[in-house]
Amino acid sequence: MRKKAIRVCTLMLLLMLLTGCAGQSEPAPVPTQSPPTPAQAAPSLTAEPSPTPDPLTLSLDKVRGMIAEGHNYAAFQELLALEESCRGDTERTARCEALFDELDRRLRDIEPSSGTELARSFTVQGGCVLEINAFSGPVLVAVSDAMAEPGTVPNSVRFYVRQGELGSVHLPAGTYYVGYQVGYRWFGEADGFGEYYTEGTLSGPLVFDFYMDGAWASNAKYTITL
Secondary structure (H helix, E strand, O other): OHHHHHHHHHHHHHHHHHHHHHHOOOOOOOOOOOOOOOOOOOOOOOOOOOOOOOHHHHHHHHHHHHHHOOOHHHHHHHHHHHHHHOOOOHHHHHHHHHHHHHHHHHHHHHOOOOOEEEEEOOOOOOOEEEEEEOOOOOEEEEEEEOOOOOOOOOOEEEEEEOOOOEEEEEEOOEEEEEEEEEEOOOOOOOOOOOOOEEEEEOOOOEEEOOOEOOOEOOOOEEEEEO
16 A cells, blocks of 8 residues: 555656646747848949940030030031041941931021021112022122222122022112122031132122112112022
């Protein structure tokens, strides 16, 4: 009986020990964070530098700026030099030609219509007509009074005629010197034809005869082809 009681006590003691061990859990391991590998590192906030434009792009942008500011003749000269430097390179030459086309459209937009007077100092229009046929190219015509008093500035008028068109101006009866420039392209009033023109004067003055009270010419007209 005594042995049986000892076994029971021993079993109860073992049961208590086992129960106590089961109720105690080991603390969960604290996760450790390893340093990021180079592949996991945060992306840099510094932007990658943009590629530098090639020299031709920079030069063409410069020409576009000149055109935007109205320096058409200087832009034309710059483009000629660029195109010459690209000789033999089809792709680069084509880029220059494309900008030439842009400039040509601008020059056409600003070209005066035929008969447009760019300057005039006569106080009256007059009944005489000087008509210019611009056969060889666009023409800038300058007409001045050949009978002006010595020491005075003669009255004059300048007018423009587009290539292939007729342009006319009205003048008082009198005698006139006529000078002209036959150009290639009109770059604007500041530059005119640039250096691309042929200059000349008529061999003799034009005389518009007096008919009406010695003051006005009746149906007097000259047509000149240049």
